[in-house]
Amino acid sequence: MPLTALTAYQALDLLKVEAGKTIFITGGTGGSGALAIPLAKAHVLRVVTNGRATHKDRLMALGVDKFIDYQTEDFVDVLSDVDYVIDTLGGEDTMKLFKILKNGGAMVSLNAMPNKVFAKRMGMSAFKQFLFGLVGRKYDKVASQNNQRYDFIFAQSSGKDLADVSRILIEGQVPVSIDTIYDFKNINQVIAKLKNGHSKGKSVLRVNN
Numbered sequence: 001m002p003l004t005a006l007t008a009y010q011a012l013d014l015l016k017v018e019a020g021k022t023i024f025i026t027g028g029t030g031g032s033g034a035l036a037i038p039l040a041k042a043h044v045l046r047v048v049t050n051g052r053a054t055h056k057d058r059l060m061a062l063g064v065d066k067f068i069d070y071q072t073e074d075f076v077d078v079l080s081d082v083d084y085v086i087d088t089l090g091g092e093d094t095m096k097l098f099k100i101l102k103n104g105g106a107m108v109s110l111n112a113m114p115n116k117v118f119a120k121r122m123g124m125s126a127f128k129q130f131l132f133g134l135v136g137r138k139y140d141k142v143a144s145q146n147n148q149r150y151d152f153i154f155a156q157s158s159g160k161d162l163a164d165v166s167r168i169l170i171e172g173q174v175p176v177s178i179d180t181i182y183d184f185k186n187i188n189q190v191i192a193k194l195k196n197g198h199s200k201g202k203s204v205l206r207v208n209n
Contacts (some may be wrong), residue, residue: 007155008036011108019044021083029055031090037062107151114152
């Protein structure tokens with residue numbers, strides 16, 4: 001929980017979210033997305049997410065305002081003028097997300113390509129800033145066409161942020177969804193399940209003393 005929740009919390013900070021506005025969190029059924037939802041609600045945001053229909057009830061219980069079944073609906077067809085996006089998946093969907101983002105909107109990705117803004121914020125050398133600028137150029141170019149902001153995030157250690165996250169999750173009594181508990185000897189089954197991407201929560205490894 002600390003890493004995924006800290007990543008989501010810092011992503012919301014990068015987005016400079018304002019209460020009452022709408023955020024689309026891709027892949028709300030995943031570890032990062034599921035924790036980003038209650039943190040976004042704590043910022044008084046209207047939350048939209050997508051995933052498999054079998055996860056809908058669990059996500060609605062976390063506070064989701066609108067759920068999109070990606071197997072029957074494409075988010076591009078049902079969303080527009082979204083204020084903020086947290087892209088937890090990356091891949092080909094990242095470019096599509098710019099289409100639903102409003103003019104002046106902002107997106108932070110956890111899994112797409114980093115860019116120059118990211119490299120500069122991380123205090124990297126001028127050469128690395130140049131390289132990351134090339135890597136993330138296609139995203140920055142699309143974003144600039146509609147006065148949008150694109151950023152990439154790599155979570156930074158922060159005791160203060162972790163304390164804030166803990167307070168939000170405890171006060172909100174946010175449950176942790178456990179999919180399956182495995183003995184450590186079955187670790188290969190866990191890896192295969194995670195690779196398949198159909199978990200309904202966290203997979204737990206039990207280490208016997």
